[in-house]
Amino acid sequence: MNVVVVGAGLAAANAVSELREQGHTGDIVVVGEEQYLPYERPPLSKGLLLGSAEPDAVFAHDRAWYDEHEVDVRVGTVVTGIDLDRGRVQLGGSDLPYDRLLLATGATPRHLATADASGAPVLHLRTLDDALLLKDRLQGRIAIIGAGWIGLEVASAARQAGAEVTVLESAPLPLQRVLGEELATVFADLHREHGVDLRLGVTVRGVEHAGGKAVVHVEGSADVIADLLLVAVGVTPNDGLASQAGLAVDNGVRVNALLRASDPHVFAAGDVANHDHPVLGTRIRVEHWDTAIQQGKHAARVMLGADEAYTRLPYFFTDQYDLGMEYVGHVDARGYDELVVRGDLGERNASVLWLREGRVLAGMHLNDWDAIDSLRRVVGGEADDAVRDPSVPLADLG
Incomplete structure (x- = not known):
C-alpha cells in the first residue's frame, strides 16, 4: 500500500x-x-x-x-x-x-485587510519563521488584535521580555466563547495584573503606517501606536x-x-x-x-485496517506568566448550565467542570498538574451528586 x-x-x-x-x-x-x-x-x-x-x-x-x-x-x-x-x-x-x-x-491565520494594506509592521504567528521573527521583535510597544490563546500567550511572552503590550478584543472578555464568563475573567485579571493594557469590547476601525510604526484606530478608545502589530484573530x-x-x-x-x-x-x-x-x-x-x-x-x-472510531476528547494546555492550565472536553455553541469549581479561582489553584443537562462536558485545572487524569475520567460522563459537590476531591470521582 x-x-x-x-x-x-x-x-x-x-x-x-x-x-x-x-x-x-x-x-x-x-x-x-x-x-x-x-x-x-x-x-x-x-x-x-x-x-x-x-x-x-x-x-x-x-x-x-x-x-x-x-x-x-x-x-x-x-x-x-x-x-x-x-x-x-x-x-x-x-x-x-x-x-x-x-x-x-x-x-x-485570518488576516485583516486594513492591516495588510497599511504597510505597517504587522505579523501573524503560525510558522517557525513567524516565531523567530517575532522573538527578535518582542521589545518596545507591541499591539495584539485578538485575545484568544495565541494572542494571550504572545502577550505573556512579550511582557516577560519587557515590552509594553496592548491587547484589543471585540468580545466582552478574553476566551469567553471557550471558557464562559467566570473563567474568562480569571484570564482578564491575570493579564491586567501583569501590566497588559487589555481593551475589551472594542472595534478596530483601521490600521495605518506612520514613522515605521503601526497606528491602530480603535472605535471609542485612544489610538494604539506600536512598534509591532500582531494579528491573532483565528485561523x-x-x-x-x-x-x-x-x-x-x-x-x-x-x-x-x-x-x-x-x-x-x-x-x-x-x-x-x-x-x-x-x-x-x-x-x-x-x-x-x-x-x-x-x-x-x-x-x-x-x-492499515483498524475499524474503530476516534473517540479521544479534545485536550489543550497553556502557560501564561505563573499560570498553567490543562483543559479536556468541549463545550459547544449550546453552552453549559452548571459550573462546578473546586479550589480557589482567585488564587488560581482550582479545577473546574462544565455541565449541561446532567452531563460533564469539559474540565480544566489551574496550576494543579495532578488533576488531568481525574478530569479525563469524569468528562463525558453523568454528573452525579459527587461531581456537583465541590467538597468531594476530584481524585475521588469517576
Missing part, C-alpha cells in the same frame, strides 16, 4: 511514525510547502518566544529518522491538485500515486485542495468517526479535519497539538 501525506506538520509526523510502528512496509511520501521538516507548534507561542526552548527542539524527528524509516519527505513542495479517480496527487510537473491519502494541511482550515478535488468540506474536510473523508481512500487529521465525534455527538474541528498527534496516529491505524 502506497501512502501519501499532504501537509508536513505534527499530524503528518505522527501518522508516518505510526505506520512504521504498526509494520507498514509500503512507500510513504510526505509533501509540505514549508522548507522545514514537520515540527510542533505550541513552542512557537510559548517556550520559543520565552527563550526556554531552542528552534531545533521543535522538530518531531530529525532527517536521519526519516531516512532510517524510509519516509520520503519533500519540503518546499506545493501540491496543485488531487485526482480522486486516478488516485494521484499532482505536483505541477509530476504526479504521486497513492492507495491511501492523508490530508494534514493545517490552517492559515481558516486549508481545505481548498479537498474542495477542488470534490471531497465534502464544511469548515474543514468532513470526515466520519474513523477520520475517513467522503472518498474511502482519503483521510484527514489535525486542524483541517471536521470530525464527526461519536462521544460528543457533534461535528468538531480542533486546532490543538494533542488532536494533531492523536488523529494522525489514528488515521494511520485505520489505513
